Amino acid sequence: MASFAAAAFPRALAGLASSGQRRKLSGRLGQAVHAFAALIAIAVVYTTTVVYVDLFAMTIVFLAAMLALVFLTVGATPDSRTDRPSPLDWLFTLVALAAGAYFLIENERIITRITLLHPLTGLDMVFAPALLLLTLEATRRTVGFGLTSIVAIFLAYNLWGHLLPGKLSHGEISFNHFLDIMMFTTDGLFGVPIRVAATYAFLFVLFGTFLAKAGGAEFFYNLAAALAGRRAGGPAKIAVVSSGLYGTLSGSPTSDVVTTGSITIPIMQRLGYSKRLAGGVEVAASTGGSLLPPVMGSAAFIMAEFTGIEYREIVIAGLVPALLFYICVYSQVHLRSLKLGLRGVPADELPALGGTLQNGGLFLVPLVALTIALLMGYSPTYVAVFATVAVLAVAVVRPSTRMGLLKIWDALGETTLRMVSVVAACAAAGLVIGGISMTGLANKFADLVFLLAGDSQALALVIAAALSILLGMGMPTPSAFILAAVLVGPTLLEMGFSVLQSNLFLLYFAVLSAMTPPVAVAAFAAAAIADANPLHIAMTAVRLAITAFIVPFAFIYGDGLLLQGDLANVAVACLTALAGVLLLAVGVEGYLKGPLSLLPRLLFGAAGLLLIVPTLVSAAVAAGLLLLALVLSPSLFGRLFGRDKAAVSQVEAE
Numbered sequence: 334m335a336s337f338a339a340a341a342f343p344r345a346l347a348g349l350a351s352s353g354q355r356r357k358l359s360g361r362l363g364q365a366v367h368a369f370a371a372l373i374a375i376a377v378v379y380t381t382t383v384v385y386v387d388l389f390a391m392t393i394v395f396l397a398a399m400l401a402l403v404f405l406t407v408g409a410t411p412d413s414r415t416d417r418p419s420p421l422d423w424l425f426t427l428v429a430l431a432a433g434a435y436f437l438i439e440n441e442r443i444i445t446r447i448t449l450l451h452p453l454t455g456l457d458m459v460f461a462p463a464l465l466l467l468t469l470e471a472t473r474r475t476v477g478f479g480l481t482s483i484v485a486i487f488l489a490y491n492l493w494g495h496l497l498p499g500k501l502s503h504g505e506i507s508f509n510h511f512l513d514i515m516m517f518t519t520d521g522l523f524g525v526p527i528r529v530a531a532t533y534a535f536l537f538v539l540f541g542t543f544l545a546k547a548g549g550a551e552f553f554y555n556l557a558a559a560l561a562g563r564r565a566g567g568p569a570k571i572a573v574v575s576s577g578l579y580g581t582l583s584g585s586p587t588s589d590v591v592t593t594g595s596i597t598i599p600i601m602q603r604l605g606y607s608k609r610l611a612g613g614v615e616v617a618a619s620t621g622g623s624l625l626p627p628v629m630g631s632a633a634f635i636m637a638e639f640t641g642i643e644y645r646e647i648v649i650a651g652l653v654p655a656l657l658f659y660i661c662v663y664s665q666v667h668l669r670s671l672k673l674g675l676r677g678v679p680a681d682e683l684p685a686l687g688g689t690l691q692n693g694g695l696f697l698v699p700l701v702a703l704t705i706a707l708l709m710g711y712s713p714t715y716v717a718v719f720a721t722v723a724v725l726a727v728a729v730v731r732p733s734t735r736m737g738l739l740k741i742w743d744a745l746g747e748t749t750l751r752m753v754s755v756v757a758a759c760a761a762a763g764l765v766i767g768g769i770s771m772t773g774l775a776n777k778f779a780d781l782v783f784l785l786a787g788d789s790q791a792l793a794l795v796i797a798a799a800l801s802i803l804l805g806m807g808m809p810t811p812s813a814f815i816l817a818a819v820l821v822g823p824t825l826l827e828m829g830f831s832v833l834q835s836n837l838f839l840l841y842f843a844v845l846s847a848m849t850p851p852v853a854v855a856a857f858a859a860a861a862i863a864d865a866n867p868l869h870i871a872m873t874a875v876r877l878a879i880t881a882f883i884v885p886f887a888f889i890y891g892d893g894l895l896l897q898g899d900l901a902n903v904a905v906a907c908l909t910a911l912a913g914v915l916l917l918a919v920g921v922e923g924y925l926k927g928p929l930s931l932l933p934r935l936l937f938g939a940a941g942l943l944l945i946v947p948t949l950v951s952a953a954v955a956a957g958l959l960l961l962a963l964v965l966s967p968s969l970f971g972r973l974f975g976r977d978k979a980a981v982s983q984v985e986a987e
Contacts, residue, residue: 353475355415373398389776397434400611401754407471409421417625427468427654428731436565448514449514454511464522472757476757484765492508503773513770515764524766526762533631533637538752538755552693553576557573559686566666566679570666572615575596575661580619586854588751595862611870612856615863619855626652629647644707651837657880661879663920668918695730725899736791758809760810782821793828801839825839825889833895837888845882891946909952918941920936929969937962
C-alpha cells in the first residue's frame with residue numbers, strides 16, 4: 334500500500350502541474366452542454382447589441398457561466414475521463430454558478446459601496462475567495478501551469494511582499510483589502526481583460542466561426558492555392574497566405590497552426606519539404622496572423638480598451654508592419670525553395686482561380702464589410718456584428734453553404750467553447766493587473782529596466798522586448814500582452830514614446846513569444862503534425878520571420894511605418910523598409926539568382942537592416958554596402974544583369 338501511494342503521488346502531482354484533458358461529451362449530456370454554450374453566445378450578442386445591461390453585472394454572469402463550462406468540458410488532468418465530468422467537476426460547476434448568482438443579486442450594493450470603507454459581509458468572504466480559487470483552477474486546466482504559477486506568484490507578492498527587503502517591498506496589504514480590490518472593483522478579476530472577452534473578442538470569434546461554418550475557410554485556402562500554388566515553393570506559399578488570413582480571425586497562433594497546419598504541413602512534406610521547414614513555415618505564418626489587420630486577434634481589443642486608443646487607429650497603424658512581416662516570410666520561402674529546388678503543387682491538384690472566385694468570391698464581402706465599418710468609425714462590437722450579418726447574407730445566397738437554424742445553433746455553441754481558454758486567460762490577467770495596481774510594482778519594474786540599461790535608450794528597448802517575450806512564453810497572446818503592457822509599458826512611456834508606439838511594440842513581442850524558443854507553444858503544436866523536434870521548428874520559424882523582431886524598433890523610432898505624419902515621411906519610411914525587408918531576406922537565405930558566398934550575404938543583410946531603420950546616413954551606407962557586394966562578387970553581377978544566364982536555375986525559370 335505504501336509503495337502504491339508513493340507511486341501514485343508523483344503521478345497526481347504531475348497531472349495537477351499540467352493542463353486538463355478536453356472532453357468529448359455525447360448523448361443528452363453533450364446536447365445539454367452545447368445548448369448551455371449556445372445560450373451563452375445568444376446572451377452575449379443580445380446584451381452587447383440589443384439591450385443595455387450594466388457592464389459589471391454582465392461580466393459577473395459571463396464569467397460564472399464560462400467557469401461552469403470549463404469544469405464541464407475540461408478535465409482536471411490529462412488522465413481525466415473524456416466522456417463525463419467527475420463529481421468534483423459537478424461541485425465546481427455548482428459553486429461557480431452559485432457565486433455568479435450571489436454577485437448578481439448583490440450587484441447594486443457592490444457597485445454603490447465605497448471600496449475599503451464599507452466592510453465586506455460574511456457571504457462576501459465566502460463567495461469571493463471561492464470564485465478566485467475557481468478562476469485559478471480554470472486557468473490551470475485550460476492554459477496550463479505556466480500562467481497559473483505566474484498569477485499565483487503575483488497574488489503571493491500582494492499578500493506577503495511587504496516582508497521582502499529593499500525596493501521590492503510594499504506596504505502591508507491585509508486579506509480583506511486584497512479581496513476588496515481584487516473581487517469587488519473593476520481593477521481586478523472583473524477588469525479590462527474579462528470585459529473585452531465578454532464583448533469584442535467574443536463577437537469576433539463568433540464572426541470567424543460563422544465564416545468557417547459557411548465555407549469561408551475552405552475558400553480562403555483554395556484562393557491561396559490558386560494564386561501561389563504553382564510556383565516554386567507553392568505549398569509553403571499557400572501556408573503563408575492561408576494561415577495569415579485565418580490567423581487574423583482566430584487571434585491564436587496555436588489554434589491557427591492546428592487548423593491550417595493539419596492541411597498545409599502534410600502537403601509540404603509530400604512534395605519534398607523537410608519536417609523542420611514545413612513546420613517552421615506554418616508556425617511563422619500562423620503567428621503573424623495575430624498582427625494582421627483588420628482583426629488582429631483579441632489582443633488588439635484589449636489594447637484598445639486598456640489604452641483608450643480607437644481600435645480603428647490601431648488597425649491602421651498595424652497594417653504596414655504586418656505586411657512587412659508577411660513579405661519577409663513569403664520572400665524567404667521563395668528564395669529557400671529556389672535554393673533547395675522545391676517545386677510547386679502539380680497543376681491538376683490545384684483549384685482554378687476563376688472557379689474559386691466564382692464559387693466562393695462572395696466570402697470577400699464580409700471582410701469588405703468589416704473593413705468599411707472600421708473605417709467609418711463604428712465600435713468593434715458593431716463591426717463584428719456587421720461582418721457576421723454579412724456572412725449570413727452570403728450563406729443565404731450560396732445554396733451549397735446555406736446556414737439553417739441547426740447550423741447556426743451549432744456555430745453559436747462552438748463559438749462559446751472556443752472562448753473557454755481565452756476567458757480563463759483573460760480572467761487570470763485581470764488578477765495580475767489588480768495585484769500590480771495595489772503594489773505599485775509597475776513603477777519598480779520600470780526602475781529595474783532603467784537600472785539595467787543605464788542611459789542607453791536602445792538597450793532599454795532591447796530589454797523591454799526580451800521581457801515581453803519572456804513574460805509571454807507559454808501563454809495566450811491576450812495574457813502575454815497585458816502583462817507586458819502593465820509591467821513594461823510605463824518604461825517606454827517614460828522614455829518619451831507615444832502610447833500607440835509603446836503598446837504596439839509590446840504587442841509584437843508578446844505575439845512573437847508564441848514561436849520563440851524555448852517555450853514556443855505554436856511550434857509544439859506544429860511538431861505534433863510534422864513529427865519533428867519542436868525547438869528545431871521554432872528556430873526555423875524565427876529565421877523566416879526575422880523581420881518581425883526588427884520592424885518594432887523601426888516604428889518606435891519613427892512613426893512613418895504606422896502611417897502617421899506627413900505623406901512624404903510615410904512614403905519614404907514604407908519604401909525603404911520594403912527594400913530593407915527584401916535585402917534582409919536575401920542575406921538570411923544566401924540566395925539571389927544563385928547561391929551567395931558569405932561576404933555578399935552579410936553585406937546584403939547589413940544593408941537591409943540599415944534600410945528598415947532609415948536615416949539619410951544609414952541609407953547612404955546601405956547603398957555603399959550593396960555596391961561593395963556587387964564589386965566583390967562578379968558572378969552575382971552577371972546573374973543580376975544577364976551575363977551569366979547559365980547560373981539561373983531551372984526552378985527559377987519556371
